[in-house]
Amino acid sequence: MSGWETGVRRYLLKRKYQLAQPLPSTPTQSPGATPLDPEFEQVCTRFREIFASCEDIVARRLDGGCLVLYCQGMVDSKEISEHLLSPLMHLAPDRLTHETVRNHAVSLGPISQAASYEDIVAGIMAGEVALILSRERDALMFGASKAKARAVEEPASEPAVRGPRDGFTEERMVNISLVRRRLRHPAFKTQTLYLGRLSQTPITLMWIEGVVQQGVLDELRSRLKRVDIDLILESAYIEEFVEEHPWSLLPTVNHTERPDRVTAMLAEGRVAIVVDNTPFVLIVPTLFTDFFQTAEDYYSNYLQATILRWVRIGGLIITMVLPSAYVALTAFHQEILPTQLLLSTAAAREGVPMPAVLEALTMQLVFEIVREAGVRMPRPVGSAVTIVGALVIGEAAVRAGLISAPMVIVVSLTALASFVLPSYSFMLAIRMISLAFILLAGVFGLLGILAGEIALLIHLCGLRSFGVSYMGPLAPPHPQAWKDTILRLPFFSMHKRAWMAADDQRTARGQKPAPPGVDPPLKGGKP
Amino acid sequence: MRRGAGLIGVLLAVLMLTGCWSAREINELAIVLTFGLDLDEDGQYIMTAIIGNPTNPSTAGGDGSSSQGGPGAWIVSEKGDSVFAAVRKMTASIPRRLFWSHAETVVISRRLAESGLSDVMDLLSRDVEPRRSMIPLVTEGEITAVLGAKPIMEHWTSRVLDGLVENQGQHSLSVGFDLNRYYRNRSDGRTASLFGMIKAERDPLGGFGMAPESRIRLSGAAVIWKDRMVGELSEEEARGALLLHSKLKGGVALIPCPGDSEREITIQARSAGGSLSASMKGNAPVGEVKIVAEGDLGEVHCKQLTLTPQLMDKLAGQWEQRSKASVESALTKAKELGVDPFGFGDAIFHSDPRGWRRLSARWPEAFRTMPVRLQVNARLRGTHLTEGVQPAR
Numbered sequence: 001m002s003g004w005e006t007g008v009r010r011y012l013l014k015r016k017y018q019l020a021q022p023l024p025s026t027p028t029q030s031p032g033a034t035p036l037d038p039e040f041e042q043v044c045t046r047f048r049e050i051f052a053s054c055e056d057i058v059a060r061r062l063d064g065g066c067l068v069l070y071c072q073g074m075v076d077s078k079e080i081s082e083h084l085l086s087p088l089m090h091l092a093p094d095r096l097t098h099e100t101v102r103n104h105a106v107s108l109g110p111i112s113q114a115a116s117y118e119d120i121v122a123g124i125m126a127g128e129v130a131l132i133l134s135r136e137r138d139a140l141m142f143g144a145s146k147a148k149a150r151a152v153e154e155p156a157s158e159p160a161v162r163g164p165r166d167g168f169t170e171e172r173m174v175n176i177s178l179v180r181r182r183l184r185h186p187a188f189k190t191q192t193l194y195l196g197r198l199s200q201t202p203i204t205l206m207w208i209e210g211v212v213q214q215g216v217l218d219e220l221r222s223r224l225k226r227v228d229i230d231l232i233l234e235s236a237y238i239e240e241f242v243e244e245h246p247w248s249l250l251p252t253v254n255h256t257e258r259p260d261r262v263t264a265m266l267a268e269g270r271v272a273i274v275v276d277n278t279p280f281v282l283i284v285p286t287l288f289t290d291f292f293q294t295a296e297d298y299y300s301n302y303l304q305a306t307i308l309r310w311v312r313i314g315g316l317i318i319t320m321v322l323p324s325a326y327v328a329l330t331a332f333h334q335e336i337l338p339t340q341l342l343l344s345t346a347a348a349r350e351g352v353p354m355p356a357v358l359e360a361l362t363m364q365l366v367f368e369i370v371r372e373a374g375v376r377m378p379r380p381v382g383s384a385v386t387i388v389g390a391l392v393i394g395e396a397a398v399r400a401g402l403i404s405a406p407m408v409i410v411v412s413l414t415a416l417a418s419f420v421l422p423s424y425s426f427m428l429a430i431r432m433i434s435l436a437f438i439l440l441a442g443v444f445g446l447l448g449i450l451a452g453e454i455a456l457l458i459h460l461c462g463l464r465s466f467g468v469s470y471m472g473p474l475a476p477p478h479p480q481a482w483k484d485t486i487l488r489l490p491f492f493s494m495h496k497r498a499w500m501a502a503d504d505q506r507t508a509r510g511q512k513p514a515p516p517g518v519d520p521p522l523k524g525g526k527p
Numbered sequence: 528m529r530r531g532a533g534l535i536g537v538l539l540a541v542l543m544l545t546g547c548w549s550a551r552e553i554n555e556l557a558i559v560l561t562f563g564l565d566l567d568e569d570g571q572y573i574m575t576a577i578i579g580n581p582t583n584p585s586t587a588g589g590d591g592s593s594s595q596g597g598p599g600a601w602i603v604s605e606k607g608d609s610v611f612a613a614v615r616k617m618t619a620s621i622p623r624r625l626f627w628s629h630a631e632t633v634v635i636s637r638r639l640a641e642s643g644l645s646d647v648m649d650l651l652s653r654d655v656e657p658r659r660s661m662i663p664l665v666t667e668g669e670i671t672a673v674l675g676a677k678p679i680m681e682h683w684t685s686r687v688l689d690g691l692v693e694n695q696g697q698h699s700l701s702v703g704f705d706l707n708r709y710y711r712n713r714s715d716g717r718t719a720s721l722f723g724m725i726k727a728e729r730d731p732l733g734g735f736g737m738a739p740e741s742r743i744r745l746s747g748a749a750v751i752w753k754d755r756m757v758g759e760l761s762e763e764e765a766r767g768a769l770l771l772h773s774k775l776k777g778g779v780a781l782i783p784c785p786g787d788s789e790r791e792i793t794i795q796a797r798s799a800g801g802s803l804s805a806s807m808k809g810n811a812p813v814g815e816v817k818i819v820a821e822g823d824l825g826e827v828h829c830k831q832l833t834l835t836p837q838l839m840d841k842l843a844g845q846w847e848q849r850s851k852a853s854v855e856s857a858l859t860k861a862k863e864l865g866v867d868p869f870g871f872g873d874a875i876f877h878s879d880p881r882g883w884r885r886l887s888a889r890w891p892e893a894f895r896t897m898p899v900r901l902q903v904n905a906r907l908r909g910t911h912l913t914e915g916v917q918p919a920r
Contacts, residue, residue, distance in 0.1 A: 330553040335628040335656075339579070339686075342558060342629060343599070346581035349554040356552060442550070 040134035064093025065134025074127035076146035110143040155257035168279035178259035201232040206272040235275040252465040254286035269501030285465035291426040305488040315420030324441035332445030357442025363411040557623040560685030563634040563670035574613040627656035632688040640756035659707040665749040672727035696776030700762035701745040717872035720751040752866040767857025775799035782845040784829035795825035805874040807882035814899035823909040847905040
């Protein structure tokens with residue numbers, strides 16, 4: 001058995017291929033490795049080699065030993081010709097020095113210096129303009145990036161009735177600024193790493209100094225350092241590398257599109273990871289209870305928010321247990337059902353060819369198909385899914401006696417309940433677990449469900465996210481934190497920072513609104 | 528650890544190999560809604576079961592297509608030397624597996640009850656499916672007259688039986704004790720059991736031609752000592768028994784108007800609770816019963832009635848007498864029968880085990896002569912919404 005297991009592990013964990021050497025003329029992950037050659041001609045040749053067949057790279061060589069390099073499409077060409085090329089052309093060749101260019105000739109935005117091929121290439125790829133002068137050893141890098149960014153829009157995956165309508169975009173700097181607008185304090189820190197051998201994707205960590213636990217931050221950095229992958233196209237690529245339990249079905253890293261949510265999470269002592277080119281920002285550590293909370297909980301009345309949280313927990317329970325409980329009750333424990341319900345269920349199941357467990361699995365599968373089809377289908381044909389799903393599968397299947405009506409009700413209720421869960425990835429995980437429960441219910445009845453639940457609970461209690469217990473603050477219990485976990489008490493009653501934060505002491509007390517001051521007693525009964 | 532996980536996986540797979548063991552699909556069951564037990568002349572048991580026809584009651588054809596037991600039910604009957612034999616014979620004519628857990632009542636013929644219930648109760652208490660919370664009901668006449676009656680308001684006769692027992696508190700003219708209590712009484716041998724009596728009868732008013740010809744009605748109680756029915760309590764006595772058991776939940780009592788014995792005041796009982804105790808005075812048991820009853824003025828026919836607190840007390844006193852009479856009638860009947868369905872013996876057993884040891888040999892007989900101190904404390908609470916009492920016509 002161990003041989004079989006080793007085989008599986010080798011298959012799963014073995015590198016498929018190893019990049020024996022860095023790709024030719026690729027900036028390696030150690031910036032500044034190759035300094036610029038002293039001879040200007042050499043430099044030009046070298047760049048010609050590096051950018052051979054890179055048709056989007058523009059190299060302008062001007063008289064007097066001056067090379068301008070930039071990536072077409074990522075920079076504002078008009079700006080460059082007006083403010084960079086044209087002044088350079090008007091300069092006498094002997095005045096082509098950093099000093100002149102910087103102070104008298106070029107009025108382009110932020111200027112930095114780069115001394116190595118790697119840095120220059122990285123800068124060009126990021127939308128900077130490189131200016132190399134024969135009289136100088138270093139290159140000047142001008143920021144003239146004109147990224148084709150999507151406007152800040154309402155986040156599609158996390159809409160809110162009340163609350164800010166801005167959502168993250170694909171532009172990393174915009175995303176950081178959205179958080180910065182909410183945290184106008186220098187304790188809000190960021191750090192950018194470049195990951196991905198080919199993609200060199202900028203990844204920015206965000207945290208609040210003094211609130212975040214240093215251990216979490218260090219651990220995250222060390223985990224990110226281990227990431228060695230060609231591409232990072234979405235934050236999910238990172239997610240799998242930094243998770244403690246990548247084999248678990250349940251997500252231990254959360255993601256969000258809402259800057260307000262990220263800000264709140266930072267203030268709780270968490271770290272956010274912004275990945276360029278995706279609006280989804282990762283948040284670590286992530287706990288089980290996070291998946292029942294929405295940003296809107298904090299924007300509505302605390303009682304309503306609390307009850308809505310319970311509704312979501314109810315949604316979780318229904319999603320997880322309802323189909324399997326139906327199977328167990330109809331196939332094993334008919335004693336539990338009220339007589340009337342038993343008879344009408346029996347009537348509905350009359351003539352249905354499949355046993356309940358198969359029926360449930362089939363219908364769950366059918367729902368998954370409908371859901372997946374609804375997501376993947378091009379918008380214009382979307383209504384077809386609805387019609388096919390509702391009519392063919394719901395109505396016709398029941399009419400034809402293939403599926404019993406209560407099963408359709410159970411599956412639809414389960415489907416509805418699952419969409420109560422705010423996190424799509426968490427919802428999918430729960431749905432998968434519920435499939436296993438159906439199987440258990442079909443074999444062992446309620447005992448099977450119970451065994452499954454116990455196993456799940458053990459698994460949940462064993463999970464950790466960056467050293468924090470996944471089931472915290474429920475297990476191990478932190479009663480102070482329950483104020484904002486299963487309940488959502490008013491803000492004035494939350495005296496402490498989130499229990500995860502390094503500094504949990506500071507928050508003002510006594511902010512409960514006092515009753516309006518008593519008016520001085522009226523004299524003589526006159527108004 | 529990896530190895531352990533693998534092992535668990537393999538074990539789980541092995542467990543799954545058993546398939547859906549002991550699974551029984553809901554549509555493969557013949558759901559018994561209620562059943563009756565009878566004895567024929569040859570000493571054979573007759574089992575009669577109402578089996579639910581799995582139809583949705585809301586869409587099933589109304590009462591037009593009525594049959595015995597209700598629109599969605601079949602009645603199946605079979606004989607056998609033992610109940611189980613009869614049941615097994617029954618399965619030969621039913622294409623599905625019989626399922627007994629949903630029977631909430633069991634109807635027993637008086638004939639069977641008088642000849643002894645041990646044999647039939649053995650199966651009911653031994654088998655896993657019949658519930659101990661089933662309500663046993665004794666019927667005077669034929670089982671089929673009760674089970675075959677056309678259901679009123681409900682879809683199945685069984686539901687009518689359940690409903691009658693459940694709402695028995697509205698009139699308190701019968702009892703609704705379950706089999707569990709019977710089993711307990713049977714095994715400790717101190718207390719007799721009371722089963723509700725049910726009968727099929729014609730509507731005395733004829734139902735104006737709109738009601739079904741026969742209806743079923745709860746009335747009185749059967750007294751079961753050991754496993755035999757030894758007597759019957761009338762409706763009045765049954766109410767007394769309920770009072771003694773602190774189980775009275777309603778029902779009305781009539782008392783004469785003050786100063787006008789022709790006219791009545793109807794008092795509606797709200798609740799009655801109390802304590803029943805017994806002790807040994809020397810060698811003789813003495814019982815003591817304290818009952819606190821609460822009620823409202825339900826209906827007043829008096830010509831003149833000015834309600835004052837004094838008058839209310841007086842009326843309460845009359846009601847007290849009335850309730851006392853019920854209790855006494857029940858006590859007298861039980862003493863006549865020479866069995867104790869109220870739990871005096873049990874009270875002695877618990878309060879004075881040594882005394883009980885002396886008494887147990889002559890227990891039910893000693894009950895015949897046992898004095899019972901009876902104290903009823905009645906309180907009238909409400910007069911309902913009437914503000915001033917209206918003079919009678």
